Amino acid sequence: MGFIKKIKETFFSYNFIMFVVIGVINTLNSVWISYLLSLALDANLSFAAGYIISLGIAYILNSVFNFKQKLSFVRFIKFAISYIPNFIIQNVVVIIVYNILGIHKLIAYALAAVIGIPVTFIILKLFAFKPGDKK
Numbered sequence: 335m336g337f338i339k340k341i342k343e344t345f346f347s348y349n350f351i352m353f354v355v356i357g358v359i360n361t362l363n364s365v366w367i368s369y370l371l372s373l374a375l376d377a378n379l380s381f382a383a384g385y386i387i388s389l390g391i392a393y394i395l396n397s398v399f400n401f402k403q404k405l406s407f408v409r410f411i412k413f414a415i416s417y418i419p420n421f422i423i424q425n426v427v428v429i430i431v432y433n434i435l436g437i438h439k440l441i442a443y444a445l446a447a448v449i450g451i452p453v454t455f456i457i458l459k460l461f462a463f464k465p466g467d468k469k
Contacts, residue, residue, distance in 0.1 A: 344459075345452065352400040353455050356392060361447040364388035368443050377439045381428050381446070389417055401463040412462040419457065420450035 344350060368383045368384030375383070397405050422448035432442035 343430055344456070347352065349400055349459065350455055353396065353458070356395045356400060357447075359395065360388050360392040361392055361444070364447055365440065365443045372439060377432055377442075378425070378428060381425065381443060384443075385424070386422060389414060396458070396463070403463060409462055412456055413458065416457040416462045417454060418456040423450045423453075 364384050364387075366384075367387050368381045371383050372380035390410075393410050394405065394412070397403050397409065403409065427446035427449055428439075428442045431437045431445055432439050
């Protein structure tokens with residue numbers, strides 16, 4: 335029963351809802367930036383560049399509006415490290431959906447963007463934005 339309560343507290347919290355809202359904004363940024371870059375660059379390279387650009391935007395939005403912590407270089411590095419598993423998952427999805435299955439790159443980008451949400455939130459909460467960590 336304690337595990338179910340912990341799941342509810344984690345995924346039905348203000349922080350998770352704000353993370354999802356910011357994630358929607360960030361997904362739109364990532365997909366749009368990746369698509370624009372893909373007009374001139376390789377699709378996989380475009381995805382990586384769009385992801386990195388949108389990561390900076392996501393850090394600022396999560397720091398200011400969600401976890402309400404000051405911006406710091408150390409926290410940004412932790413934030414970026416927290417997104418490595420998400421990036422790997424998303425890149426594999428783009429490779430499978432676009433390169434192997436041949437589905438349009440815009441659909442591949444959008445599908446990739448929604449897959450790692452719960453994992454990324456937990457890593458961010460425990461590593462980058464630990465409660466009481468004001469660095």
